[in-house]
Amino acid sequence: MLSLSCFSQATPYVNPNVRASESLSGYWKYIVDPYENGYYNYRLEPFEEQEDTSRNAFFTDSKPRDRSELIEYDFDLSDSIYVPGDWNTQKEKLFFYEGTVWYRRLFNSTIKDPANRVFLSFGAANYKADVYLNGQKLGSHTGGFTPFSFEITSLLKDTVNSLVVKVDNKRLKDGVPTVNTDWWNYGGITRDVNLLETPSTxxxxxxxxxxxxxxxxxxxxxxxxxxxxxxxxxxxxxxxxxxxxxxxxxxxxxxxxxxxxxxxxxxxxxxxxxxxxxxxxxxDTITDMVGFRTITVKGRDILLNDRPVFLKGISIHEESPIRGGRAHSKADARQLLGWAKELGCNFVRLAHYPHNEHMVRLADSLGILVWEEIPVYWTISWENEATYENAANQLQELIRRDRNRASVIIWSMANETPTSNARNRFLTDLAELTRSLDPTRLISAALEQSSYQGDPWVRTIEDDFARVTDILSFNQYIGWYDGLPDKAEKISWKIQQNKPVFISEFGGGAKQGYFGDKHTRWTEDYQEYLYEENIKMLSSIEQLRGMSPWILVDFRSPRRMLPKIQDGWNRKGLISEEGIKKKAFYTLQKYYLSKE
Ligand code: GCB
Structure with missing residues (x-):
């Protein structure tokens, strides 16, 4: 059963999916503020900490009171941007921008009963959001992929209300994620914003x-x-x-x-x-649609409702193919999970951070099992307590949001993190926290493989954290970073843990429409061959219970700049960013359709 501490966070999360809400989607005014001029005075002191807040603080949303007053910004005269949505793909000038953007939305209160309470709920804003209503600070939120809300009852006016949100997506070394990732750092209010009215209790x-x-x-x-x-x-x-x-x-x-x-x-x-x-x-009344099932591990098997299940999966980034940019809508979810279904999947790995709630709700109704993860990725600051608190908070916010989704069966703690004592402690603490909040689901992490006793042809998993997880998951790139695809047949696996094995990633890049012989890198033929050889190799692992190859669709990454081939895209997708399937899509589909 889920623990109560899951509820006890400073601000409640009021979920617009279980009660009536009013959407604040639409065009909001925005001001790009690389020097955070609207936040700090010229001595770099935050305006909000000054006794007499300057009207030049952007969150006061001020206008000159008379023709002499000096106010150096104006939301009304500024450009507009759509919320929800990232700024990078909406405004060409913001494509590479990392920093602060201020958003402003005016709205009239439509509150039905003055005795009621009103909340403002955000699906997500990347990475840090400072939120102000009518010039007053409501609070701030750190973490780009989890929901948060603020109560606004006492600040709400009958007339026009000014909601100002400062969103800052600067990457931080001690952040979660840290500065180095293989995905685009889309900034902005990337998910739905809603107003919700509740009774006083x-x-x-x-x-x-x-x-x-x-x-x-x-x-x-x-x-x-x-x-x-x-x-x-x-x-x-x-x-x-x-x-x-x-x-x-x-x-x-x-x-x-x-x-x-x-x-x-x-x-x-x-x-x-x-x-x-x-x-x-x-x-009060709230309503939800809930599925009932059990998920357990017995020896080397994963049991769904007490019956062994093989996880025919695919990894997915939260990007909208065709439209481009961060995915956030039901239609985006339908497209991505529709392709996963077509591929023959019964499972998806939502990498590398919590995806929007439409994804898990749709997975619930389509019968797709889900792995969810937090952005504890690569080289997190393991020794930093605040970094741990941040990761733990994101995890708690995710569990609080999705604890009633039958589709979600695995909470993943991390991806490809280098082993060390500090890292093991960090991840073990996260796993303990997860179990205390939700002992009903399985815990995993995408680990890394290594040579067995120095033999490069025999691979194993040597990682203390593997003792903690319910499933032994790992990424491996034989045929791409590690030799060519024909290396796969020479590799054998010596798995020492008596647990179900799940391959959380394998794959290779191909530029859709580029054909050649199977040894030519970047061709669809190479990728197809890589899949064929990897599937054969992995099938020889006796305790293999599933996989989620990397990845469903090509995705944007600043690490992938090879001209003519990558052009800013990680090309390991089975589908191009324009929605065209590559040959390897059908290789994996054939394998999945042939499997029980
Ligand atoms: C990995 C990472 C993933 C990368 C992928 C790649 O192991 O987990 O985030 O995108 O490799 O394409 O190199």
Missing amino acids: FIEGFSIQLERDDPGHIVGLVQLNGIDRSGSEVEVHIPELGKSVLLKTDEKGKASFRTSVDSLRLWSVNDPKLYKVIFNTKE
Whole structure:
């Protein structure tokens, strides 16, 4: 069962997917501010920390009061940009920009009941967001891929409200991720922004799922927020099952439950059954669609509802092919997961950070299993406590958002991180935190392989963190960074851990439409050959239980600048950025369709 601490973050997350909301999507005004002139005075002191805040602070959204006043910015006269969306692909001049951009949106309050509370909810903003309403700071959020909200009840005006958001996507050495990644650092308010109205005491969060060791029971908990949170009645209602459970909250506003169920249709890949679940209090109602299933590991098998499953997967970056830029919409999710389905997948690895919520909700309804991960990637500052806190916070925000998604079966802690004591401690702490928040799902990390006892032809996994994970996952690039594709048949694997093996990455680049012989790098033929040889090699690992090759679609990366071939794109996609399938797509498809 999920732990209560998952709810206890400083600000509640009010999820627009389970209650009525008003979208603030649309064109917002923006000001590019590379020197953070709207944030600091000329002595580099933050305006917001001065007693008498200057009206030149951009978040005050000021206009000259008379014809003499000096105000050196004007949102009304500035250009507009669409929210949600990254700035890089919307404005040519911002393509390579990394720094601060200020956003402003005016809105009228449409609050229905003055006794209600109002929240502002962001799906994500990359990387740091400072949020102000009517000149007052609501708070800030760090981490580019997880949702956050702020209460705005006391600041909301009946007339026009000015919402200003400072978004800064500068890469930071001690950040999560750190400065070095293989993806584009898209900046901006990249996901939906919503206004939500709740009663004065409202349902802040809930979890509901099948009990891990007893699928005859549903377990869960509810957290209320507000003045009347303690001693309140909550009804958990699943109409289709004829189930209704009445609870009373404790002094902290929490209530947990366990109730028997029979004739439940379990959520599975072939039958992704979702039940409508309704939570009612005297004042509040929220509704969600939830699937019930178990996911466990037994020896070398992964069991979905107690039955072995082979994870036919693909890795995906959160990029919208064809339109370009960060993906954020339901339509983007439909395109990406539609291709995964066509490929024959029952599994996707959402790399290398939490993707938007539409992806996991659609995976729930399509019957696709999901690996989710946080951007603990390559060379994180393992010794830095604040870096750990940041990673842990992103993980908690992800779990809080997706704990009711049946599709999500694996929380991944990290990708290709070099082993050291500090790193092992960091990851082990993250894994412990994850288990305390959610002991029902599996834990993994994309590890690295090495030679067995110095023999380059025998490969193994030597990593202390492998002791902690439920699944032994690793990336390997035989045929691309490590020899040519024909090397694969000469390699054997000596896996020493008695765990299911999952290959979280393999692959190679091809420029769509470039053909040649199978030894010519960048041709579709080379990539096809690489897939054929890798699939053969990996199939010889007796305990292989799945894979998510790298990657579904070509994606933008500043590390990939080879002219005429890469031009700023990592070409390991099975599909080009224009949506055209390469030969290797069909190689993998054939393999997946032939597998149970
Ligand atoms: C990796 C990384 C991935 C890169 C990929 C590559 O191992 O995990 O983020 O994009 O290799 O293409 O080199």
